[in-house]
Structure formats: C-alpha cells, structure tokens
Amino acid sequence: VRHAPVLVLLIPAAGAIVATFLRGRTQAWVGVLVSVATLTMVMRLADRLVHDGPQRYAMADWMPPLGISLYADGLALLMLLLTALAGTVVSVYAASYFTDTRDRNAPTGLFWPLWLLLWGGLNALFVAGDIFTLYLLLEFTLVAAVALSAVGGSVAGQVSALRYLLAATTAGVFYLLGVTLVYAEAGTLDLHALREMAPSGLFPTLALTSMTGALLLKCALVPLHFWLPAAHSTAPAPVSAILSALVVKAGFYVIVRLWLEALPHAAPPAADWAVATLGASAVLWGSWRALRQHRLKMLVAYSTVAQVGYLFVLFPLAAAARTAVVEATTYHVLSHGLAKAAFFLAAGAVVKTAHSDRLERTRGAARRAPFAVVAMALSGAALAGVLPGFGPKGKLIGLALDHGQWWWAGVMAGGMALAAAYTIAAVRHSFEREPPAPPDAQERAEGAPGENDARPPTGRILELAALGLTAAAFALSWASDRVLALLEIGWS
Amino acid sequence: VIAQHQIFAFTAALLVPLALYVLLTVPHLLRKIVALNVMASGVFLLLVSVARARAAGEPDPVPHAMVLTGIVVGLSVSALAMVLARRIYRETGDTTFYQAEHEPQDEETRE
Numbered sequence: 001v002r003h004a005p006v007l008v009l010l011i012p013a014a015g016a017i018v019a020t021f022l023r024g025r026t027q028a029w030v031g032v033l034v035s036v037a038t039l040t041m042v043m044r045l046a047d048r049l050v051h052d053g054p055q056r057y058a059m060a061d062w063m064p065p066l067g068i069s070l071y072a073d074g075l076a077l078l079m080l081l082l083t084a085l086a087g088t089v090v091s092v093y094a095a096s097y098f099t100d101t102r103d104r105n106a107p108t109g110l111f112w113p114l115w116l117l118l119w120g121g122l123n124a125l126f127v128a129g130d131i132f133t134l135y136l137l138l139e140f141t142l143v144a145a146v147a148l149s150a151v152g153g154s155v156a157g158q159v160s161a162l163r164y165l166l167a168a169t170t171a172g173v174f175y176l177l178g179v180t181l182v183y184a185e186a187g188t189l190d191l192h193a194l195r196e197m198a199p200s201g202l203f204p205t206l207a208l209t210s211m212t213g214a215l216l217l218k219c220a221l222v223p224l225h226f227w228l229p230a231a232h233s234t235a236p237a238p239v240s241a242i243l244s245a246l247v248v249k250a251g252f253y254v255i256v257r258l259w260l261e262a263l264p265h266a267a268p269p270a271a272d273w274a275v276a277t278l279g280a281s282a283v284l285w286g287s288w289r290a291l292r293q294h295r296l297k298m299l300v301a302y303s304t305v306a307q308v309g310y311l312f313v314l315f316p317l318a319a320a321a322r323t324a325v326v327e328a329t330t331y332h333v334l335s336h337g338l339a340k341a342a343f344f345l346a347a348g349a350v351v352k353t354a355h356s357d358r359l360e361r362t363r364g365a366a367r368r369a370p371f372a373v374v375a376m377a378l379s380g381a382a383l384a385g386v387l388p389g390f391g392p393k394g395k396l397i398g399l400a401l402d403h404g405q406w407w408w409a410g411v412m413a414g415g416m417a418l419a420a421a422y423t424i425a426a427v428r429h430s431f432e433r434e435p436p437a438p439p440d441a442q443e444r445a446e447g448a449p450g451e452n453d454a455r456p457p458t459g460r461i462l463e464l465a466a467l468g469l470t471a472a473a474f475a476l477s478w479a480s481d482r483v484l485a486l487l488e489i490g491w492s
Numbered sequence: 493v494i495a496q497h498q499i500f501a502f503t504a505a506l507l508v509p510l511a512l513y514v515l516l517t518v519p520h521l522l523r524k525i526v527a528l529n530v531m532a533s534g535v536f537l538l539l540v541s542v543a544r545a546r547a548a549g550e551p552d553p554v555p556h557a558m559v560l561t562g563i564v565v566g567l568s569v570s571a572l573a574m575v576l577a578r579r580i581y582r583e584t585g586d587t588t589f590y591q592a593e594h595e596p597q598d599e600e601t602r603e
Contacts, residue, residue: 162577165576169528170531173528177538
C-alpha cells in the first residue's frame with residue numbers, strides 16, 4: 001500500500017466515472033460499493049500512518065515544483081476518516097433516499113457521479129502538499145458541491161446554487177491572488193518549504209489576508225455566510241448533510257494549514273482577535289437565527305453557521321497553546337461533522353414522512369419516524385455539548401478559562417444553551433398529535449385503503465443511518481483522547 | 493523606463509478592483525459571470541508578471557503552468573454558472589437574482 005495516499009482519491013474518482021454511465025438501482029449499488037472501498041483504503045492509510053509516521057508521495061515520481069506531491073499526516077488522516085465515515089453512511093442513506101423515484105432520468109441520477117467526485121476532491125484536498133494544488137481542489141470541490149446542491153431541480157435550488165458558485169469563485173480568485181503574492185516573495189508553493197522559510201513582510205501578510213478572507217467565505221463565517229442557509233437547505237437531504245458536515249470544513253482545514261504551518265509569521269496584527277470576534281458573533285447570531293426559523297432544514301442550516309463560529313473562537317490562544325488549540329478545534333470539526341450529518345439525515349427522513357419542510361407540518365413525526373426524531377434530538381444534544389465531558393465545547397471552554405479569556409467561554413456557553421433551545425424547537429412539533437385530516441384528504445385516504453397507515457414511506461434505512469451517525473458522535477466523545485492522539489503524527 | 497512586467501502588474505491592479513466593482517453592483521447574471529472572468533484574468537496577468545520579475549534570463553515556467561491550469565478552472569466554473577443562469581432564465585424569465593428570489597415560494601418542498 002505504498003500508493004495508499006493517492007488511492008484514497010483515485011478510488012472515488014474512478015467510481016464517479018463508472019457511475020456516470022449507470023442509472024437507478026445499479027448506480028446506487030455501485031455508489032455504496034465505492035464508498036465502502038474508499039473507507040477501507042482510508043483505514044489502510046491510517047494503519048500505515050500509525051506504524052510508519054507521515055507519508056510523502058510524489059505523483060508519478062515527478063518532483064515539485066512541476067510535479068505534484070501529496071503529504072498525509074495526522075491532521076489530514078482525521079479529516080479523511082471523518083469524510084469516509086460520514087460519507088459511507090450518507091451513501092447508504094442516499095441509496096435508499098433516491099431509488100424510490102420512478103423516473104429513471106430524474107436529475108437525481110447525477111447525485112452519484114457528483115458525490116463521488118466531490119469525495120475524491122475532498123480527499124485530495126486533505127493530502128495536497130502545496131498551496132496551488134489546494135487552490136485547484138478548492139475550486140474542484142466547489143464545482144461538484146454547487147452542481148450537487150442543484151440536483152433537486154427546484155428554481156430556488158438553482159438560484160441558491162448560482163449565488164453560492166459566484167460568491168465562492170470570487171473568493172477563489174482572491175485565494176489565487178494570495179498564492180501569487182506568496183510565490184512572488186518565497187519562490188515556492190510547497191507547504192513544508194514555506195514552513196521552513198517562514199516568510200514575513202508586506203507580501204506574505206497581504207497574501208495571508210487575501211487567502212483568509214477567501215477561505216472565511218468558503219467556510220461561511222459570519223458575515224460571509226449569506227450564501228449558506230439557502231444553498232444548504234434547498235438541496236436534497238443527503239446533499240445538505242455532505243455540504244454542512246464536510247464541505248465547509250475543507251475551507252477551515254486550509255486556514256489551519258496556512259495560519260499554523262505555511263505562513264505562521266505573516267498574520268497582520270490583531271487578525272486572530274478579529275477572526276475570533278467574528279467566530280463569537282457567528283455562534284450567537286447563527287444560533288439565534290436558527291431559533292427563529294419556521295422551516296426545519298433552514299433551522300439546521302443556520303445551526304451550521306453557528307457551529308462554524310466555534311472553530312475560530314480560540315485563534316487568539318493559538319500562539320500560546322498551539323497544540324491544545326489545534327486538538328480542541330479538530331475535536332469540534334469531527335464532532336460537528338458527525339452530529340450535523342446525522343441531524344440533516346434525520347431531518348430529511350422527517351421531511352419525507354411529513355411531505356413538508358415546515359415545522360408545524362411535522363406533527364406526528366414521532367409516531368411515523370420515531371428513530372429519526374430520536375436521532376434529531378440526540379444529535380442536537382451533541383451540538384449543545386450534552387456529551388461525555390461536554391464534548392469539544394467542554395475542551396474549548398476549559399482552554400479559554402485556563403488562559404483567563406473568560407469572555408470567549410461565556411459566548412460558547414451561551415451558544416450551547418441556544419443550541420439546546422433550537423434542538424427543542426426542531427423536534428417539538430414531532431411529538432404533537434396529528435391534526436385531523438381535512439375532508440378531501442380523508443376521502444382520498446378511503447379511496448386507497450390502508451395507504452396512510454401501512455406505508456413506512458421511506459423504509460427504516462434512512463432513520464437508522466441517521467441514528468448510526470448520532471451514535472458515532474457519542475462514541476467519538478468516549479474515545480476522544482485516543483482519536484486525537486492521531487494528531488501527533490507529523491504534527492510537532 | 494518601465495519594464496514590461498511592471499505594465500502587466502499595473503494593469504492587473506486596475507482590472508481586479510474594476511471587475512470586483514462590476515461583479516458586486518451589476519444585477520445581470522451574465523455580466524456578473526463576465527466580470528468574474530475579467531477579475532481572474534487580472535490575477536493571471538499578475539502571475540505572468542511575477543514569472544518575468546523573478547527571473548533575470550528566461551521567464552520562470554511555474555507561474556505559466558499555474559495560469560494555464562487557472563484558465564481551465566475558469567472555463568469550468570463559467571460553464572456551470574452559465575448553465576445555472578440559463579435554467580433560471582428559462583424557468584422564471586428573469587436574468588437577475590431578484591425576481592427569482594422574490595417569487596412566491598411553494599408551500600411544499602419538492603421532495
């Protein structure tokens with residue numbers, strides 16, 4: 001498995017090409033199979049990293065700068081593992097979610113090629129070794145993500161997809177501008193060569209500012225979140241889960257690589273405080289907006305805006321306690337990835353039984369889709385920090401208090417309370433009794449006897465997938481020390 | 493005497509903010525897409541200028557490879573953006589975001 005670092009991205013990419021020529025059930029089966037194969041390959045890579053340390057791989061044995069080198073360390077591995085675990089469950093869910101459509105030519109047939117391409121792109125991004133390859137993969141994953149968010153086919157979906165594309169591509173141009181400035185100053189693009197040079201001065205500072213601004217838009221930090229709620233909530237449920245749990249994290253991952261590895265001395269003064277202030281406002285504003293929504297998936301999308309904020313709150317501590325901050329923040333990336341994917345999958349199952357996304361129309365869902373409602377409540381609880389040791393939020397708050405910056409701790413505690421409140425808002429109606437059906441609906445029900453009662457409209461697979469990911473989020477908290485120990489591979 | 497690569501860099505410094513201004517202020521979707529391409533061209537021009545400025549003799553080939561790859565990215569993004577814009581136009585008859593967004597939305601989702 002010398003080629004494991006490149007196979008983790010080639011397997012889903014090849015699967016995407018095969019899936020393009022298939023339709024219906026065959027396509028779904030191939031999709032699930034490729035997902036399991038990718039998960040297996042990521043596990044093999046993990047095994048190799050644990051035993052032999054970080055892996056460097058030159059594609060086709062071409063050396064940089066004209067060749068492309070890959071680099072897999074502990075941080076990359078954890079991102080690969082999160083994507084593989086959440087991705088495989090989403091694939092199983094999607095196989096059930098999309099195949100009950102009768103129309104063989106439905107645009108949802110595009111889901112599998114695009115999703116597997118996106119997965120390959122994300123994996124490539126996590127092991128990319130230089131800042132220009134990172135640019136290409138940010139754009140690659142963006143195009144796949146935008147096309148995915150539009151597969152539902154609704155006009156609202158197309159509009160939000162185009163807005164997402166234009167906003168994020170503009171950001172991409174600013175990222176490339178930063179790459180240009182770095183190259184003009186340092187003459188290299190390689191992350192590790194840059195780390196050894198540690199460039200500072202006008203160009204690197206301008207570059208880091210430009211790239212950070214671009215990446216903040218891609219991970220939707222307030223006030224650059226305007227495109228996210230519509231794009232994430234109009235997409236079909238499996239796509240929402242992928243976008244909210246995984247794709248926004250790609251932008252954050254690149255920020256960590258730039259701030260803490262490639263350009264550690266290039267940050268403009270007080271930039272860490274500015275970013276943390278934005279993070280804190282995101283926690284409060286996003287949670288508050290989530291609480292005010294009338295549509296279930298919109299609520300979950302605003303919850304993502306809030307949860308992204310936590311990732312930035314501890315940036316002012318990064319200089320003093322780099323390892324601890326990276327550990328706590330990565331913990332939050334993983335925990336939110338699993339819990340938010342579970343939340344969106346569960347919401348999708350509820351929306352499917354209720355035939356509506358409006359909260360007051362989800363009455364009776366607790367009876368029709370009990371596991372989904374339980375998954376929604378528990379994954380919401382996980383986001384609120386109801387986990388062993390209060391989960392990642394406990395770690396983040398502890399760190400802030402240790403360094404005497406109690407105000408960040410206060411904001412995060414407030415965010416946890418608001419998360420509990422919007423989780424209750426999300427599930428509250430599910431436990432209410434269903435209103436009596438209007439007369440014409442009753443007639444229709446009589447015309448098709450038993451249809452209303454007997455249907456488990458989606459099968460239990462959707463619900464169980466959501467519940468499984470929720471369980472994974474809790475399991476992560478039990479084993480957090482062992483999982484985060486992987487970070488030490490190649491991270492000094 | 494102003495060197496050629498300095499003219500390139502100066503032009504790039506003009507193109508990027510101008511294109512960004514158009515991108516943010518003009519509502520027509522197609523013009524937004526064109527503005528985005530102009531902005532990207534500005535950065536490409538800066539890259540070409542860097543390739544010249546860094547090397548005394550032959551220009552540095554790495555920025556050129558980056559420009560070529562960047563052009564491919566720009567083409568793919570423009571193609572996807574135009575497909576989406578055309579579908580919005582066909583379904584709403586509108587060439588901006590506004591009408592499509594302010595149309596009364598369906599009560600039910602389409603799932």
